Structure formats: structure tokens, C-alpha cells
Amino acid sequence: MHVFTDPKNFDAYLSGFLWILKLTGASAVCALVLGVLLAAMRVSPVPVLRGFGAAWVNIFRNTPLTLVIFFCYFGLFVTLGLTLSDDLFRNIYWLGVVGLSTYTAAFVCEAVRSGINTVPTGQAEAARAIGLSFAQTLRIVVLPQAARAVIAPFGSILIALCKNATIVGTIGLAESSTIMKDLINFNGDAVIPIFLVFAGTFAAVLIPTGYFFGWLANRLAVKR
Amino acid sequence: MDDVATGEPLIVLDSVNKWFGPLHVLDDVSLSVGRGEVVVVIGPSGSGKSTLCRTINRLEPINSGTITFDGQELPAEGKALAKLRSEVGMVFQSFNLFAHKTILENVTLGPVKVRREKPAAARERGLALLDRVGIANQAGKFPAQLSGGQQQRAAIARALAMQPKAMLFDEPTSALDPEMVGEVLDVMTSLARDGMTMVVVTHEMGFARHAANRVIFMADGKLVEDAAPAEFFANPRSERAKDFLSKILTH
Ligand SMILES: Nc1ncnc2c1ncn2[C@@H]1O[C@H](COP(=O)(O)OP(=O)(O)O)[C@@H](O)[C@H]1O
Numbered sequence A: 001m002h003v004f005t006d007p008k009n010f011d012a013y014l015s016g017f018l019w020i021l022k023l024t025g026a027s028a029v030c031a032l033v034l035g036v037l038l039a040a041m042r043v044s045p046v047p048v049l050r051g052f053g054a055a056w057v058n059i060f061r062n063t064p065l066t067l068v069i070f071f072c073y074f075g076l077f078v079t080l081g082l083t084l085s086d087d088l089f090r091n092i093y094w095l096g097v098v099g100l101s102t103y104t105a106a107f108v109c110e111a112v113r114s115g116i117n118t119v120p121t122g123q124a125e126a127a128r129a130i131g132l133s134f135a136q137t138l139r140i141v142v143l144p145q146a147a148r149a150v151i152a153p154f155g156s157i158l159i160a161l162c163k164n165a166t167i168v169g170t171i172g173l174a175e176s177s178t179i180m181k182d183l184i185n186f187n188g189d190a191v192i193p194i195f196l197v198f199a200g201t202f203a204a205v206l207i208p209t210g211y212f213f214g215w216l217a218n219r220l221a222v223k224r
Numbered sequence B: 001m002d003d004v005a006t007g008e009p010l011i012v013l014d015s016v017n018k019w020f021g022p023l024h025v026l027d028d029v030s031l032s033v034g035r036g037e038v039v040v041v042i043g044p045s046g047s048g049k050s051t052l053c054r055t056i057n058r059l060e061p062i063n064s065g066t067i068t069f070d071g072q073e074l075p076a077e078g079k080a081l082a083k084l085r086s087e088v089g090m091v092f093q094s095f096n097l098f099a100h101k102t103i104l105e106n107v108t109l110g111p112v113k114v115r116r117e118k119p120a121a122a123r124e125r126g127l128a129l130l131d132r133v134g135i136a137n138q139a140g141k142f143p144a145q146l147s148g149g150q151q152q153r154a155a156i157a158r159a160l161a162m163q164p165k166a167m168l169f170d171e172p173t174s175a176l177d178p179e180m181v182g183e184v185l186d187v188m189t190s191l192a193r194d195g196m197t198m199v200v201v202t203h204e205m206g207f208a209r210h211a212a213n214r215v216i217f218m219a220d221g222k223l224v225e226d227a228a229p230a231e232f233f234a235n236p237r238s239e240r241a242k243d244f245l246s247k248i249l250t251h
């Protein structure tokens, strides 16, 4: 454990993990908003919107995340000049959030859509029959019931997102996996302990996250 | 009951056709329902009764012909359609109460969100309606906690809360245990007495005899007979109707 008693290494370990948490938090919020909008498009009566939602899902769900992140860096930033912050690392961070969000939104969309499918069609029909608009039907009747069915899959998506956030290391952000690689490079004698500490940190955060979502899903299940 | 309403009819279907793919579910259906009239629709399964009912508030669009409600052709979409639907109450076979809302919330949702009533006023009226259908003491429960008969009465209260000009019932008692059919029919009978315009798909012949002004018999998407209940049950004119009645009246 001598590696982590060095304050410099310990700080690097902490800051790497902090980047992961920030990437996860920001991307989760963006992916949630975007994913719900995409799902609304996919169930809307407007063909153009349905097509747009379907295209988004098919493109991002079937593209490796590494490619999406590379595109954000080399395509959006290097080629098209999209700069999201003057600070070098902040800029990479935000490019990472863009990539993670657009990618994860595809999975959120599909989870929400299958959640919507668990709501019996009679619920939406009854809502329309009392004169609620499409948006009201979705917002007041369908989504709140779908939300309960979506909590468990959201847990899995969030866990995957947190682990996927390490890919932003490939475009130059000093997040956990990059820090781990550096520490291993300089401490060849402690590869296994270093690995265990990093893996253990992810597990320590993600295992309770999984249990929490499972518990919440049970608690909020709709009785029919 | 022979007090058939006079004046301009409330619901008019003129040569309505509808297909589901190759299936001709409504075949040149023309029908008019007067204000305060109670029309019972019967016919074999698959004859298009539900579809007919659902076209009247445009839950199903039609392919040709016209449907007029209260002097206006049904709007195709948007705000106008939502407004029309708010004026036509609908009661489904499977109740379709909002599962995540309490019974009272089910009843007040439309008035508050569609009719823009004040929540307190909607609540008061909602409770009065629940009282009218005999389930005021269930107001705070969720649908799954109620019996089928209670749920269906709540669904009727939800529709009434919109102060509709007409009510559509699609087999409202078919999903109920036999001992609960009566409580729902009682509510419907009292609505009919109070002058509500009603289109009721049902196989409850007692209700048809006592509460309906007219009985309509459908087969294969066609409107085959349209007669006063007494006449229809005593002398059905078509073979299809005779055959159908002999089947349902024997058990
Ligand atoms: N959404 C639909 N898509 C395709 N066919 C349908 C749909 N709804 C009903 N049908 C068909 O239309 C016919 C009439 O159905 P319906 O109006 O429900 O009859 P009923 O209520 O008299 O039993 C049936 O053959 C049914 O299978």
C-alpha cells in the first residue's frame, strides 16, 4: 500500500475518481433529459419525430463508445472547432459529457420506451377520452407509470455510464483509468494492489447503487 | 320508456366506413342518436360494436362518411378534438382507471387539467359524484384496492366529472363478477332516467329492455336492425338477430 501513502499519488487517485463522478453526474442528467425527449418522439404520432428518435437510437446504440468519444474530440473539437471551455481539461471534460450523453441517451430512450410499453394502452386511451392532449397524456398518465418500470433499467444504465466514463481518458482527461495506468507505470512492483484499489473503489460505489435502484423499483412498483 | 327525445339529434353517423387493413369493420353505418336518448348496441363478438363506439369520440378514425356531434363534424386532431372528447364521456370494459392516482384524483384530473377548474371546486364536485355512484368512502384509495364493480362506478364518475353531453359505454359490465353487475347497471339506469344521452354496448338484456329507447343490432360491421326494445326482442326481423337472441337468451 506504499503507493497510496504518497500524498501525490493519493491526490491523483482522488482527482481521477472525482472526474469520473463529475462525468457520470453531468452525463446522467443530460442523457436522462435527452433520452426522455427521444422516447416521447418515438411514441409520438408525428412520423418525422418517430424517425428521428429511431435513427438516434440505431446510430448511437450500435456505435462503439470509443468511436463516439473520438468523434467528439477529433471531429467536433479538432476539425469543427467546437470549444466548450477555455481550460484544456474542462474542454475535454465537456466533450466527454457530450459523447457520453448522446450515447447513453439512446439506452435511456429504449428503457423509457419499454417502460411505456408496460403501461396498458387503456391508460392512454382513458386519458385521451377525457380530453387530455398527447403531451398531457404522456406527462400526467403514461410517464409516471412508466417511470416505475424504468427505475431498475436506469440503475443498470447509470452503472454502465459510470464505468464508460473511463473512456474519456483516451482523449486526454486524467480520470481514474489513466491515473491507474500512470501509477502502474511508475510502480511496477505493486500492479495487483493498485488494480485492486481502483477496482474496489468502483465496486464500493456501484454495488450500493445497484441495490438502491433495486430497492426503489420494488417500493414504487404500480399495483394493478 | 317511450319518451324519445325530439329536436336536432346529438350524434349523427352518416355512411361511415372503416377498415382495419382488409377487414371492413364498419360497413356503411348510418345512425342518429337524439338528445336524451339511450341506444343499446348488441351483436356477436367481432361485429364492430366497440369500433362503432370508439369512432364517436374519434379514438378510432374513420375512412369515409361523416360523424357529427352536437351539430359539428368531429375535428380531426388537436385542441378541437380534445375539446370534443371532453364532452363525450367514455366508460371502458376494463375500467382503465389511472393506476397511479387515487379514486378522487382520477375523478378530478380531467376537470382540473382539461376544464381548468379550481382544484378545491373540482374536489368538492368529485366527492359529490363519488357519493352519487355510492363509493364516496373509497375516495382516497387506489384503483387496485377496489372491487371491479367499485372501479367501474369510479370510472363512470370520472366520465361524469367532465359534465359530458353524451356517454359511451363499451361493455361496462362484461369484466365484472356476476354479483357486481347490478350495482353498475343501477348507476347507468339512474343516468338514463336523468336524461343522459347514452350509447351502450352491452349484452345485459334486462338493461336494454328497461332503460333503452332503441336497440341496435350489428353483424359483420353492418347495422342490421334498429328498433324499440320491446319490438326487437318480440319480433327480430333478421335471421342473424333471431339466431343471436336464441343463443344469448337461453343462458
Ligand atoms: N386495432 C385493431 N386492429 C385490427 N383489427 C381490429 C382492431 N380492433 C378491432 N379489430 C377487429 O375488428 C373487428 C371488430 O372489432 P370490435 O369493434 O372490437 O368488435 P366487437 O366489439 O363487436 O366485438 C374484429 O374482427 C376485431 O378483431
Ligand SMILES: [Mg+2]
Binding pocket: B049, B050, B051, B171
Ligand atoms: Mg367489443
